[in-house]
Amino acid sequence: MTSAPVVPASSDPPSMISARGLRKSFGQRGKKGQGTEFEAVRGIDVDVQRGVAFGFLGPNGAGKSSTMRMICCVSPVSGGDLRIFGLDPATHGPEIRARIGVCPQEDTLDTELNVWENLYVYGRYFGLPRDVVKGRIDELLDFVQLTDKARAKVDDLSGGMKRRLTIARSLINKPEILILDEPTTGLDPQARHVIWDRLFRLKQQGVTLVLTTHYMDEAEQLADRLVVMDKGVIVAEGSPRELIERYSTREVAEIRFGVGQNEAAAPQVSDLADRVEVLPDRLLLYTEDGERALQEVLGRGLRPETTLVRRATLEDVFLRLTGRTLAD
Numbered sequence: 463m464t465s466a467p468v469v470p471a472s473s474d475p476p477s478m479i480s481a482r483g484l485r486k487s488f489g490q491r492g493k494k495g496q497g498t499e500f501e502a503v504r505g506i507d508v509d510v511q512r513g514v515a516f517g518f519l520g521p522n523g524a525g526k527s528s529t530m531r532m533i534c535c536v537s538p539v540s541g542g543d544l545r546i547f548g549l550d551p552a553t554h555g556p557e558i559r560a561r562i563g564v565c566p567q568e569d570t571l572d573t574e575l576n577v578w579e580n581l582y583v584y585g586r587y588f589g590l591p592r593d594v595v596k597g598r599i600d601e602l603l604d605f606v607q608l609t610d611k612a613r614a615k616v617d618d619l620s621g622g623m624k625r626r627l628t629i630a631r632s633l634i635n636k637p638e639i640l641i642l643d644e645p646t647t648g649l650d651p652q653a654r655h656v657i658w659d660r661l662f663r664l665k666q667q668g669v670t671l672v673l674t675t676h677y678m679d680e681a682e683q684l685a686d687r688l689v690v691m692d693k694g695v696i697v698a699e700g701s702p703r704e705l706i707e708r709y710s711t712r713e714v715a716e717i718r719f720g721v722g723q724n725e726a727a728a729p730q731v732s733d734l735a736d737r738v739e740v741l742p743d744r745l746l747l748y749t750e751d752g753e754r755a756l757q758e759v760l761g762r763g764l765r766p767e768t769t770l771v772r773r774a775t776l777e778d779v780f781l782r783l784t785g786r787t788l789a790d
């Protein structure tokens with residue numbers, strides 16, 4: 463006997479977060495005292511479905527944090543429509559905040575308190591009864607692998623441990639959505655992998671993750687779906703794989719000539735690839751077969767200082783869409 467398939471209640475799951483034409487502007491004072499408006503988010507549409515990890519990828523200043531702050535109900539919407547759990551942040555802020563967890567870009571831990579106390583104070587702030595908070599702290603310290611640091615001072619923790627504590631703190635109210643602004647910025651590779659592993663487990667437990675990052679590897683590792691943001695607008699949306707397939711070839715041959723020689727060499731290789739990008743320090747040849755393109759470069763008597771064939775990444779997508787690298 464075969465068991466009945468599990469049929470979802472609806473083929474179209476409800477959006478946890480839905481934005482239509484969402485805008486954020488900041489007033490600025492000009493030199494002569496006149497007010498001007500700066501638009502950090504310029505009319506974006508976003509739908510985040512339950513249980514996914516949704517990423518906002520973009521360079522500094524793209525408008526990611528401004529978007530997150532509106533979703534977290536700490537910054538009012540300037541225009542358009544935003545719904546979290548179908549609710550309007552302007553009228554249902556406390557209700558929404560009770561159901562989300564927020565892990566801000568900067569650690570805002572209380573250095574006067576130890577690890578355990580940081581979680582306790584936060585739990586009490588959420589109105590959880592003492593016994594419930596205590597049980598929850600045990601679970602969370604275990605989850606972020608800080609049980610043996612419960613009585614340690616915050617200042618004695620490594621950067622990765624502080625991040626894990628901040629994540630634990632953001633989970634105290636068992637949020638349905640966890641919002642993470644640049645979760646691993648400033649951490650070393652090993653600490654980043656530990657964080658990714660924990661976030662992956664949360665996703666398996668059904669928590670919807672919304673994260674911003676300017677690391678393309680982080681977006682590729684964590685995000686099921688992502689939007690690429692630049693200068694306040696969304697320039698592309700899809701899964702990491704879809705975006706790479708849509709906007710790049712499979713492989714990239716990177717060739718570096720000496721300083722100042724890359725641009726001059728570009729016309730001599732332009733017919734060897736679907737597309738050639740000229741960066742100050744290298745040429746990128748977009749092609750399905752990078753090794754073959756490289757052999758043809760060498761066959762023409764050109765002698766790059768270094769060469770590399772790699773698979774295309776989200777960085778290539780970003781470069782194609784904006785003409786800039788994520789680090790610019």
Ligand SMILES: Nc1ncnc2c1ncn2[C@@H]1O[C@H](COP(=O)(O)OP(=O)(O)OP(=O)(O)O)[C@@H](O)[C@H]1O
Nearest residue numbers: 488500502520521522523524525526527528529676
């Ligand atoms: N309170 C504010 N007042 C004025 N301008 C602001 C304010 N907050 C952000 N901005 C501007 O809005 C733009 C978008 O900033 P935002 O922090 O949303 O970008 P981001 O993509 O999150 O970048 P980062 O990775 O640096 O946080 C930037 O030009 C920033 O200077």
